[in-house]
Amino acid sequence: MAARQPRVTHRWSSKLRRLGITALFVAVATGLWHFQERELRDTLSWQGVTTWQALTPLSFHRVLRNDGFLVGWSDVRVNPLWVSYLLREIDDPNIGPRPGFQRDWRTLWPISPESYLGSGYDRGHLAPNYAIAVVHGRATQRDTFLMSNMSPQRPDLNRRLWQRLEEVVMDHFVPRFGTLQVITGPVFPASFSDNVLNRVGLVEVPEAFYKILVVPGDAPRALAFLMPQGVAGDEPLDAFLVSIDELEARTGLNFFPRLPEAAAMALEAEVQPAGWGLEAVARLPGRF
């Protein structure tokens, strides 16, 4: 009888020790996670990682972290709600061929590259292949082909108007300012019930796409575009300028959560195209 007691105690103490080791491991892993997150905020995002204004099922998202860009992924929309990346000037761009589209197992829903077949929509990159490849290299270029970086885009938007905008960003704005922070993503109809069945496979179809360009610094500049699915593709780019406030109202997101209130007012309330030289490039022809 007396001999059983220590064995039981021993079993319990070894369980407790294992629990302690597990708890310690979780604490260290969580700490590392937050440390990485903070480091990424500083290296990949200007004035904080985009977040929601109010916590609702439609605005909730989690951050998928790639080497050169962040993705705010929504398991409800089955879309990226935003992607965020930095661009800088590169002297001698040398990029590889376009890799193939790839499933991303971090998304809750299985989205295969074939799921857009016959839908009438393109697999539209949010973080663009060319710019990311030039600035962030081959491995990150492959990451832009993950299905978590795609949203259904009409071909006339994706291959024409949107392509012209991406080309102007890389060839005109990046050389002009040296560094740019870009946030881009989809806009959905105001009424979720109208849109809930409008899907390509599992992926909800947006009605428009936005792109925000920021020149970081003490006197930041910003320019924002909102382009609907139904464009012809040869419109002037400056016909689609909007304020960041309008985009925040349409998306429910807060793009620069760490920006002080006064600075946010100055940057986000109005369209301010002065200094960008947009008129000179707004009508450049597309490549395709």
Next chain:
DNA sequence: TTTAATGT
């Protein structure tokens, strides 16, 4: 030197 993507 090169920015997209589908369908065959």
